[in-house]
Amino acid sequence: MRSRSLLTPLSMMLVAASGVRAAYLASVSALTAARESSTSRRPDHPAGAGLVMDGRLPAYEGVDALYSPRRTVLDTILVEAAREAGAEVRENFRVTQVTSSGGRVTGTRGAARGRPEVTETASLLIGADGKRSLIAGAVGARRYREQPVRSFASYSYWAGVPVTCGELYQRPGRAVAVFPTNDELTMVYAAAPMTEFASARADLEGHYLRTLDLCGDLGKRVRSGRRAERLRATPDQPNTFRCSHGPGWALAGDAGVVMDSVSAQGMTHALRDASHLSAAVVAGLGGSRPLAGALHDHQRRRDRAIRGIYDFTLGLAAFPPGHARPAPLPRRRRRRPAGNRPVPRRLRRHRAAGAVFHPPHRGAHPRLAGHRQAHDSHGEPAVLRPAAT
Ligand SMILES: Cc1cc2nc3c(=O)[nH]c(=O)nc-3n(C[C@H](O)[C@H](O)[C@H](O)COP(=O)(O)OP(=O)(O)OC[C@H]3O[C@@H](n4cnc5c(N)ncnc54)[C@H](O)[C@@H]3O)c2cc1C
Numbered sequence: 001m002r003s004r005s006l007l008t009p010l011s012m013m014l015v016a017a018s019g020v021r022a023a024y025l026a027s028v029s030a031l032t033a034a035r036e037s038s039t040s041r042r043p044d045h046p047a048g049a050g051l052v053m054d055g056r057l058p059a060y061e062g063v064d065a066l067y068s069p070r071r072t073v074l075d076t077i078l079v080e081a082a083r084e085a086g087a088e089v090r091e092n093f094r095v096t097q098v099t100s101s102g103g104r105v106t107g108t109r110g111a112a113r114g115r116p117e118v119t120e121t122a123s124l125l126i127g128a129d130g131k132r133s134l135i136a137g138a139v140g141a142r143r144y145r146e147q148p149v150r151s152f153a154s155y156s157y158w159a160g161v162p163v164t165c166g167e168l169y170q171r172p173g174r175a176v177a178v179f180p181t182n183d184e185l186t187m188v189y190a191a192a193p194m195t196e197f198a199s200a201r202a203d204l205e206g207h208y209l210r211t212l213d214l215c216g217d218l219g220k221r222v223r224s225g226r227r228a229e230r231l232r233a234t235p236d237q238p239n240t241f242r243c244s245h246g247p248g249w250a251l252a253g254d255a256g257v258v259m260d261s262v263s264a265q266g267m268t269h270a271l272r273d274a275s276h277l278s279a280a281v282v283a284g285l286g287g288s289r290p291l292a293g294a295l296h297d298h299q300r301r302r303d304r305a306i307r308g309i310y311d312f313t314l315g316l317a318a319f320p321p322g323h324a325r326p327a328p329l330p331r332r333r334r335r336r337p338a339g340n341r342p343v344p345r346r347l348r349r350h351r352a353a354g355a356v357f358h359p360p361h362r363g364a365h366p367r368l369a370g371h372r373q374a375h376d377s378h379g380e381p382a383v384l385r386p387a388a389t
Pocket of ligand 1: 129
């Protein structure tokens with residue numbers, strides 16, 4: 001399943017750092033710029049729905065926006081960048097088996113579509129093959145911090161939906177994200193508790209649309225557009241860490257740590273993991289330190305970096321009954337430099353009502369901006385205003 005991709009500033013910084021040329025990044029921003037309508041409209045929340053948080057995202061290493069490119073666009077950009085950096089890329093090639101000798105992984109067997117099977121050998125095999133990683137399974141990578149599936153996700157792409165910015169909603173038992181993406185389409189995503197999946201299956205589209213109806217006028221706006229693609233729904237959202245290395249092998253991205261999509265953190269993790277793992281591999285295979293030690297340190301660093309957001313994500317995906325308040329933010333993300341004005345504590349509970357993210361510089365370089373923790377993060381606090389305005 002091709003998932004949506006909402007990219008955080010950290011992701012964009014990592015995409016840039018991974019050697020993607022500025023022109024490529026410019027094409028991402030151009031393709032995914034928030035669309036401005038002549039009558040710049042705001043979502044209309046009914047009175048009583050709480051407050052709307054209207055925010056700008058504080059800059060992280062110079063990136064102050066969220067991006068929401070289609071995966072088809074982003075993946076092509078990354079593959080081209082890898083090719084340009086000198087990697088031999090084989091597309092439509094399926095790995096079917098991991099080879100080993102004396103307890104050490106030595107390579108893979110696999111085939112390009114319609115071609116005979118080939119064996120490839122390597123000093124180190126890196127499994128970046130996603131949440132159902134064949135390589136992790138073949139090497140028996142140990143799982144830890146594993147939790148049952150908590151939510152299922154439904155999403156589709158719509159044409160003609162009036163949106164001028166990204167929107168996030170949290171409702172009891174629901175999380176909804178709306179983001180403009182490529183080709184003048186809008187991605188509309190909804191998450192709901194896994195316990196509802198069996199009953200929702202009979203009418204997934206009805207369940208999805210009824211969820212949007214919980215978000216002010218969102219359901220009405222979405223229905224005023226046209227669904228451009230089929231509705232995709234998935235309960236395949238495992239939550240687990242896997243041991244990331246062993247003799248002759250290592251894991252990256254979802255293959256190593258996977259979590260519920262509700263927090264949209266998977267790409268950030270995958271990009272950061274790839275960056276840190278490659279540094280460890282260069283050190284280990286380059287001879288500046290023993291490979292096993294470098295990979296061991298990488299796993300510890302990975303786990304430290306992701307533990308907080310993993311727990312936060314599981315809290316969001318649990319949809320505690322009775323209220324829409326999300327789990328507390330991971331401790332590290334709550335730090336705020338002195339001098340920033342926090343949103344008063346009594347107002348913080350209202351962030352569950354909805355968040356609207358506008359391009360920071362309308363007209364000049366339109367971008368999506370804002371994030372749900374903008375109120376207590378590292379920059380300008382978000383503005384809270386009554387929902388009815
Ligand atoms: C519904 C949904 C919505 C999401 N939304 C977001 C979001 O908005 N933002 C975000 O950051 N994250 C999101 N995620 C998570 C994100 O998609 C993943 O975390 C991210 O794609 C992980 O990247 P990866 O490279 O590790 O794995 P993948 O993107 O899964 O890539 C693995 C690759 O390995 C290939 N592969 C697998 N097996 C084999 C084999 N045997 N041989 C050859 N190739 C193989 C696959 O074809 C694929 O190309 C979402 C996930 C879901 C399910």
